[in-house]
Amino acid sequence: MSNTKDKSTNSFGTKVLQGNLLYTLISIAVGFIVGAILLQVAGISAGAAYGKLITGVFGKPKFIVWSIVYASPIILTGLSVAFSFQTGVFNIGAEGQYVVGTLAACVVGVFLKVPAIIHIPLCLIAAALAGGLWSMIVAVLKVKRGINEVLSFIMFNWIAYYLSNYAVNIPALHTDGNSEATKDIMDTAKMMITNESLQEVMGSGASYNILVAILAAVVIAFILNRTTLGYKLKAVGFNRHAAEYGGINSNREILTAMSISGALAGMGGACQLMGMGMRISQFSAQESFGFQGITVALIGSTNPIGCIFAGLFYGAMKYGGTKLSLVNAPSEIVNIIMGTIIFFIAISHVFKRLLLSRAGKKEAKGEGGTK
């Protein structure tokens, strides 16, 4: 009896060592440690900064709601990147797709006069189409002309950036007020919780845009794991040549995957606009939702459901980060922590190999001892 129990715990141990979660958690811990060291070096108490981060996120119910509202668009851009990773493409262009998605949702949200039940889906569809199309151009360039997608994605990010700034200044879209922004979207296009008793608990910023993100994650998980399309996409991602040998048209699958990936990022833009921003302001720097999506995809191990949790983590960090100035800590520490986490996830397979081989040796030793 005891023998079998030993075996089961052992296999659980190796399972943990073989999975990604342990290494992700270690990377997150390392990220916070590096952040703490930097804060201390800069003469800022890491305890105070991290304390503020925690109370800033969990201190009140409405803080938690805000963190979730912050997380929703990042979950979607994270899904977008994760989905592209599954097909062996690196969607570093989620940033641009996000921006054109926001723009499309904004145009539909400002100019269309229809009831909310139609308006909100229309905005989301417009954003998805815009993002999908933006990404598809890059996909076509890759498939037809063999142009490295990482490069064209980045160029398209900047084109989208200036396109948005241009659009903000078009008189028809520009606000009547003084700020450098577009008009607000119609009330019917806003994804806000308007129930007063709910607002009392959750704060005035409460939005249900998280539902779109969760729904998208479930749909993507279904596509990847339960459909022929998902099987084909993953086959191409795993080994393009083998997939082609098996009769899969890998170029077509890459086009499909990149378009879907772009659509997800575009919807992320719509979620941000309709659940939080309400208008597009003139950019002075890239908003980085797309790049944050890369982090989310990596922390979530490119698993759609993992992306929800990773996105919530990032959303909380981002929202908590806005409060760091209260203790005179630069909010950039969040970027540094996140960068460190990605870096350690990138090299985590070294630790994995190390720990697995050590566990293997221990096991062999243990067996030798009982014999």
Add this chain to the structure above:
Amino acid sequence: MFLRNLGLLINATMTYTPPLLLAALGSCFSERSGVINIGIEGMMTIGAFVGASMALTCGNPWIAFLVGGLAGALFGLLHAIACVSCQADQTISGTAINFLAPGLAVFMSKAIYDGSSDTPAIDISMKLPKVFDGIFPVGSFWNNVLSNYSVAYLSLILVAVIWFVFYKTKFGMRLRAVGEAPEACDTLGINVYRIRYICVILSGFLSGLGGAYITLATVNQFRPIIVVGQGFMAIAAVIFGKFKPQGALLACLLFGFCNGVKVLATSSNAVSPNLISMIPYIVTILALVLFVGTARVPAANGKPFQKAK
């Protein structure tokens, strides 16, 4: 009038090419040795900050310029540790550096300069010097054409030097071989790891120099968005230039010219500056679509190499 405008355009091209060119030369080293480095953008940003900050502390632009390069090299080392020793996914490691380096730059700026994400402006005397300055009357054609930052000339000379290193030295031959067939090189007793380390660190160093040039010559201040994608444009230039230093030079001159046009046209206010700002990026894409055709990527580019035990 035409001549004067031409002079201004050449001047603008010479002003906006060096950061791209330095970073592109760095990228040549890294890519030819088989390591994709998309962290160049971040390495330029940290170089830009450290350059500006050093100029403010020590007052000598050349020391600041070099230290800016070293800051980039430090992140090059980080990238090399991940990609060469740990066989990490090179794109992901580069992405991490694009988070880390700019984050650190702004973090340090806020820590040093009382919470401001911009550094104070650098005094004109602390900027990198121009050569042929004051020989021709101000505003004349030859003054515009020849009176450029010394680094502009330096970067042109560097292209020739690096061309020589690539094609006429043993090290150059090895670094190109390592990017094509690391296993074969390993069999022949070439230390693949060492060559890749040197190349990736060099790419960080040159990118850092490129970033430092921006703050020490063109902008004279560090701001968080100072690099605006130039690191990525440099990578585009390398692909456009078919992974050769001389090819990268031509591509960078084109992109530098576009940047120059952008700055000149923005100041004239005739067309929306936002539309003009798209030009360099659209030209990059068009250049890739129309001219590159089949750029032959180094065979081992992006593939981690693990020495057989």
